[in-house]
Amino acid sequence: MPLFPSADQRLLGLVRRLGRLSKPTLLFATVVPTALLGWLDLAAGPYITFAVFYIIPVAILTWFVGRAAGLAMATACGGLWFYDAIGAIPNSLPAAVVAWSAVNRVTLFILVMWLLAALKSSLEHHKRLAATDEMTGLSNRREYLAAASREISRARRNGTPLTVVYADCDNLKQVNDRLGHSVGDRVILEVARTLQRHLRESDTIARLGGDEFAILLPETDERSAQTVIRKLRERVQEAMDKQGWPVTLSMGVATFVEPPEAADVLVGKADQLQYEVKHAGKNSVRFQTIGRKAA
Numbered sequence: 210m211p212l213f214p215s216a217d218q219r220l221l222g223l224v225r226r227l228g229r230l231s232k233p234t235l236l237f238a239t240v241v242p243t244a245l246l247g248w249l250d251l252a253a254g255p256y257i258t259f260a261v262f263y264i265i266p267v268a269i270l271t272w273f274v275g276r277a278a279g280l281a282m283a284t285a286c287g288g289l290w291f292y293d294a295i296g297a298i299p300n301s302l303p304a305a306v307v308a309w310s311a312v313n314r315v316t317l318f319i320l321v322m323w324l325l326a327a328l329k330s331s332l333e334h335h336k337r338l339a340a341t342d343e344m345t346g347l348s349n350r351r352e353y354l355a356a357a358s359r360e361i362s363r364a365r366r367n368g369t370p371l372t373v374v375y376a377d378c379d380n381l382k383q384v385n386d387r388l389g390h391s392v393g394d395r396v397i398l399e400v401a402r403t404l405q406r407h408l409r410e411s412d413t414i415a416r417l418g419g420d421e422f423a424i425l426l427p428e429t430d431e432r433s434a435q436t437v438i439r440k441l442r443e444r445v446q447e448a449m450d451k452q453g454w455p456v457t458l459s460m461g462v463a464t465f466v467e468p469p470e471a472a473d474v475l476v477g478k479a480d481q482l483q484y485e486v487k488h489a490g491k492n493s494v495r496f497q498t499i500g501r502k503a504a
Contacts, residue, residue: 287315466500
């Protein structure tokens with residue numbers, strides 16, 4: 210039925226808009242309506258309740274602000290619901306029964322908070338798994354291409370250069386054949402960690418498969434890229450020599466003065482340069498600047 214997809218789309222749109230709000234704004238936007246709802250509950254009397262609507266502020270704070278804020282709101286909403294119902298509780302009831310009624314109301318909203326928090330944690334975990342390489346914890350190909358698309362848009366908007374690096378580990382097959390695949394996995398991990406350790410927070414590094422890595426260097430021209438690549442190659446070589454592994458890097462580095470329309474074009478150019486290095490003897494780098502300023 211078209212009703213449900215339409216409702217889902219509207220809900221997703223609302224969630225996106227809420228997600229763009231700051232935490233203080235969200236706190237104000239939930240606390241004030243909750244207080245008004247509590248007043249309305251009291252004005253309606255003990256036999257009419259609007260308690261179901263308390264779930265909304267509990268859900269918003271839990272999802273967008275955090276467990277602590279959600280827990281505080283859940284406790285407050287449970288307390289408001291109980292306070293509203295006090296007038297309908299017979300005076301003859303034992304104190305333990307009255308207390309149990311209060312606990313039940315508060316626990317209901319805490320349970321809603323806990324389930325939502327658990328759901329969010331699960332979704333974030335699966336999102337991380339979908340975006341990362343299982344072995345190294347780096348971004349995977351899909352996440353890298355998504356990051357490349359974002360950087361292309363930003364580079365075009367700001368008029369800044371964008372450099373992409375494609376790196377391939379030389380002689381890894383030799384390591385696997387001589388020392389075993391477990392050592393080969395250690396090589397990949399060490400290369401990944403070394404590269405990541407010596408990049409900026411704004412840079413993006415991914416393992417694209419096997420022994421191939423790609424790096425995005427935003428706002429980086431060819432001269433700056435040469436400095437970065439020289440440092441990365443030195444650090445990787447030091448790490449490999451320390452372990453006695455005969456592994457080097459073949460790298461293609463493409464600097465785009467005018468970023469292409471598609472991310473795969475960006476990566477493909479650096480891959481082509483790396484391929485040329487590989488077939489020219491390995492353990493080297495080839496740079497190229499693409500765009501009007503390249504001339």
